Amino acid sequence: MEACGWSSSRQCCPATPPDGVAIDEGELVASYRRVERPLYNALYRMLWDAQECQDMIHDAYLRLWDRRDRVDPERVDALAWTAALNLARNRLRWRKLRGWPAAPDTLEGVAGTEDPEAEAEQANLHAALRRLPVRMLQVVLMAEFSGMAAREIGEVLGIPEGTVASRRHQAVKRLKQWLGEH
Amino acid sequence: MDEHMPTRALARLAPPPGGEQRLRAALVAKTPSHRGWALPLAASLGCLCVLASVLALRPDPVDDRIREAVETAMTPPAGGIRVSGAQVEKVGSPDPDVRIYRLAAAPTR
Numbered sequence: 001m002e003a004c005g006w007s008s009s010r011q012c013c014p015a016t017p018p019d020g021v022a023i024d025e026g027e028l029v030a031s032y033r034r035v036e037r038p039l040y041n042a043l044y045r046m047l048w049d050a051q052e053c054q055d056m057i058h059d060a061y062l063r064l065w066d067r068r069d070r071v072d073p074e075r076v077d078a079l080a081w082t083a084a085l086n087l088a089r090n091r092l093r094w095r096k097l098r099g100w101p102a103a104p105d106t107l108e109g110v111a112g113t114e115d116p117e118a119e120a121e122q123a124n125l126h127a128a129l130r131r132l133p134v135r136m137l138q139v140v141l142m143a144e145f146s147g148m149a150a151r152e153i154g155e156v157l158g159i160p161e162g163t164v165a166s167r168r169h170q171a172v173k174r175l176k177q178w179l180g181e182h
Numbered sequence: 183m184d185e186h187m188p189t190r191a192l193a194r195l196a197p198p199p200g201g202e203q204r205l206r207a208a209l210v211a212k213t214p215s216h217r218g219w220a221l222p223l224a225a226s227l228g229c230l231c232v233l234a235s236v237l238a239l240r241p242d243p244v245d246d247r248i249r250e251a252v253e254t255a256m257t258p259p260a261g262g263i264r265v266s267g268a269q270v271e272k273v274g275s276p277d278p279d280v281r282i283y284r285l286a287a288a289p290t291r
Contacts, residue, residue, distance in 0.1 A: 025209055032205055040197035054198050061205055065212065122193055129189075144189040175188040 022069045023076055031076040032061055039084055042141035045129050046088045048103035056091070060084035081146060081156045085138055092134060102130070128178040136171035139164055 036057055043053040060083035064071055071079060094100070129137060142153045143164075150164045157164070265285060273282040 025213075028209070029202065029206065032202055036197055036201055037194075041192070041195050044195055045192070050198055054201050057197075057201065058205055058208070062208055062212070065209060121191060125188065125191055140187070140189050144187060144192060172187060179188055 023064070023071045023073050024068075025065075027073050027076060028061060028065055028068070031064075031080060032057075035077050035080050038145040038147065039081060042138075042145045043084060043088050045126070045141055046134070046137060047091060048126075048130075052091070052103075053088075056084050056087045059087055078148075078152065078156050081142070081148075082158075085142075085157070089134060089138075124179060125175075128175050131178060132171055132174065136167045136174075139167040140171040140175070143168055 039057055040053050043056055044050065047053055047056070057080075060080050063083050064076065064079055095102075129140075132140070138157060139153065142148060142156065143150075146153065146156075148156065150168075151161045154161045154164045159167075267288055269286045269288055271284045271286065273284050275282045
């Protein structure tokens with residue numbers, strides 16, 4: 001059960017707040033400020049489309065707003081990650097079903113793209129990430145950008161902490177292999 | 183998680199500008215949606231109340247026709263009542279304001 005989504009089950013979605021807890025607009029926007037950049041960095045390495053990534057983050061926060069009466073203010077960031085990653089995963093599934101061509105890696109916004117070596121390193125890394133299964137990709141990207149511990153990543157993705165560790169280990173092993181590191 | 187991460191070399195990208203403003207605008211657009219249906223609903227209820235009042239206060243056309251017929255029947259003709267081809271016989275009335283006549287066909291010859 002990876003997709004936590006918005007189930008009301010506390011086991012699936014520990015972020016379900018107690019009755020009477022809700023967020024206001026200020027808390028939502030504050031969360032957006034905290035999460036936008038790391039979430040964008042993670043989503044970009046899944047979708048490879050800057051505008052689409054921003055749309056996903058936007059839609060994720062609108063979903064949170066629609067359910068604001070049931071959102072615990074302390075869990076807004078985690079729920080934003082969950083919603084955005086679910087949207088991104090659905091988008092990837094949609095692309096695959098329709099034979100959508102993979103978006104080109106434009107290295108948009110990458111600092112130092114004037115440096116051929118740095119550009120080549122990023123391009124290689126991106127190419128390796130594209131080869132990872134989505135379930136592993138999400139784990140390594142969250143570990144890299146979210147600043148969350150394995151337990152929190154597990155809560156966001158709806159998987160046990162041990163599964164987070166094993167997927168991350170597998171992902172790192174494959175990336176090192178593809179990048180020629182040992 | 184102290185394992186060396188190849189992803190550590192990933193560049194930190196800046197998201198496209200304007201995301202927060204877009205979100206704020208969307209929240210503003212969503213918030214009045216509560217009033218968005220409340221206003222038409224209130225207007226509809228107001229119209230219903232006005233319509234019900236108009237219907238309740240409007241005079242019944244059937245009542246008007248009956249009242250007109252009664253008034254016509256009660257109003258005496260301007261030139262009085264003239265009877266021809268019949269015999270008129272006055273009948274006594276207990277009320278001095280009421281005069282009663284009996285009409286009988288004139289005998290034929």
